[in-house]
Amino acid sequence: MSASRFGAKILQACLSNPCKRCILEPHAVISKASNASPLAAAKHTIAVTQTRLFTNHRSYSVIPSAADDLLRKPEPVSQSxxxxxxxxxxxxxxxxxxxxxxxxxxxxxxxxxxxxxxxxxxxxxxxxxxxxxxxxxxxxxxxxxxxxxxxxxxxxxxxxxxxxxxxxxxxxxxxxxxxxxxxxxxxxxxxxxxxxxxxxxxxxxxxxxxxxxxxxxxxxxxxxxxxxxxxxxxxxxxxxxxxxxxxxxxxxxxxxxxxxxxxxxxxxxxxxxxxxxxxxxxxxxxxxxxxxxxxxxxx
Structure with missing residues (x-):
């Protein structure tokens, strides 16, 4: 299996069922799937950071990463x-x-x-x-x-x-x-x-x-x-x-x-x-x- 297909499968698996490592260390998963497209990697990071994993009655929340900037569109400056x-x-x-x-x-x-x-x-x-x-x-x-x-x-x-x-x-x-x-x-x-x-x-x-x-x-x-x-x-x-x-x-x-x-x-x-x-x-x-x-x- 090629590296790009392997990275895409990692992203697909993490998006469908995010693990604790994906939640707490999203950049680690993206580094493994470095050959995947930047847009897919950005989507993965945003999905991970918006998900919470409850283990032993403890909630893990993650601050959105810098990958949000890849999808964020600049707001037009209006006269108002x-x-x-x-x-x-x-x-x-x-x-x-x-x-x-x-x-x-x-x-x-x-x-x-x-x-x-x-x-x-x-x-x-x-x-x-x-x-x-x-x-x-x-x-x-x-x-x-x-x-x-x-x-x-x-x-x-x-x-x-x-x-x-x-x-x-x-x-x-x-x-x-x-x-x-x-x-x-x-x-x-x-x-x-x-x-x-x-x-x-x-x-x-x-x-x-x-x-x-x-x-x-x-x-x-x-x-x-x-x-x-x-x-x-x-x-x-x-x-x-x-x-x-x-x-x-x-x-x-x-x-x-x-x-x-x-x-x-x-x-x-x-x-x-x-x-x-x-x-x-x-x-x-x-x-x-x-x-x-x-x-x-x-x-």
Missing amino acids: NVGQSITQLQNDALLTEDYFGVGDLFTLDDLFEARVHLGHKEGLRHAHMTPYIYGNRLGQDIIDLEQTAIHLKLALNVLAHIAYRQGLCLFICRNRRNAILVEETAQACGEYAHCRNWRLGLFTNATFMYRSMTRLPDVCIFLGTLDNVFAQHKAVHEAAKMQVISIGVVDTNSDPRIIAYPIPGNDDTPSSVKLFCNLFKKSILLGKERWTKDESFLK
Whole structure:
């Protein structure tokens, strides 16, 4: 009898009545029947590993071997599976407290050196900014930087998550001295800026203003929430009405109530505004870079 016929008979005998050796050592049987076809050998291994032999009230179970790969067909990757993987990945990012590491972007010393703690005169203080004020020195309010750090980290984390999900970010500033800096910051991170006079209805009546269906930004970043010393920026109210997330630097003369993520800080001094612009830009870039990395991993 030839070797191939002998191997085929071994396989046929083991498939019809598997012995204990076949159950516990399937590779040994396949090695004996090495001249049999690979498909028959693979079938033998799968059949053996799915069979149990009861001897002396003891059950022998075997882990499926690597021969399963010979019969397993690769599952086609559908668009729905990719979409579910992306959604799962984005949801997992929300479970991490600081997924993008925005807490390492700044320290209390950075805030102090940028003069973020300097507020306005005591007579201009807004009543709802009192909890964020540390004290008063020579008639000037001093902002509590510990609270600023907490609110700033939260706002940067939210901003990074929005950028991670390909959201649109709109920088808004009405201070002419800081307008160029804000526009350059938005351009550097691939986002948008509005530093001119705000026309009523840009958010609330966008379809009429732009003559077509328009996508509103996912977040508005206010480098100062006032139009002038006393009047609040019109975009603050429109963003709240249209449920657009707002992140705003609120000075001691500002109203923080309808800002979704207020950041107590100096919104006038150039060094302070420059620090906030750099932090916002870095957070957006961190979110976009992380998305590029995760997306390439899925592919």
